[in-house]
Amino acid sequence: MVTYIIIAIIAYCIGSINFSVILSKKMAGFDIREKGSGNAGSTNMLRSVGKKAAAITLIFDILKGVVSIGIAILLGLIIKETDRELLLQIAGIAVVIGHTFPVFFGFKGGKGVATSLGIILMSNWQIGLICLVFALVLIILTKMVSLGSCTAAVLFPVLTLFINSNYTVLTEGKNGNVYFIYSVILAVIVLFNHRENIKRILNGTENKIGSKQ
Secondary structure: OHHHHHHHHHHHHHHOOOHHHHHHHHHOOOOHHHOOOOOOOHHHHHHHOOHHHHHHHHHHHHHHHHHHHHHHHHHHHHOOOOOHHHHHHHHHHHHHHHHHOOHHHOOOOOOOHHHHHHHHHHHEHHHHHHHHHHHHHHHHHHOOHHHHHHHHHHHHHHHHHHOOOOEOOOOOOOOHHHHHHHHHHHHHHHHHHOHHHHHHHHHOOOOOOOOOO
16 A cells, blocks of 8 residues: 555656746746646647747656656566556556646646646557557647647557557456456546537637637
């Protein structure tokens, strides 16, 4: 139990390091949460600060997921009596919650898409690549980052039901279904964080790439 609590705290703290806020203050002199959509993420960074800041934010947000899952995997290898799949899942959920509600930045963070991508790629690179390609295709076709992000989030749980290989951690005798609830929780977090975007998508008023808001 102690190991699970430790990884949850570590992952949450990693998630709470909000690079968009740090970079926007350093590169542009303002808090990104006070500009554009008010979201502390790479899309708002692109619109409000620029391509370089957005790219750096995207990379670091992905790395938050990668590092958190990596630490969980290492702990699972070191502490043999732990449920390694559960350890990984706790880390994944905690880092996204930290990104969304960062303790270091007044509990007002981003939507967790880039961090979730890092998590999924580390959990199962095949599923991660499928979700990424699917999201990119939708974004290119619709010019709506939110639509691609939300659709990929929903696709993740579906894929865990059909793909049983290429999981970084999968104990013999288990299959991809052990990641289903985990994937649903991550999808729900992402969709919840995009609830206003979903309303605008349904109303036909969602912001597209190139818009200023």
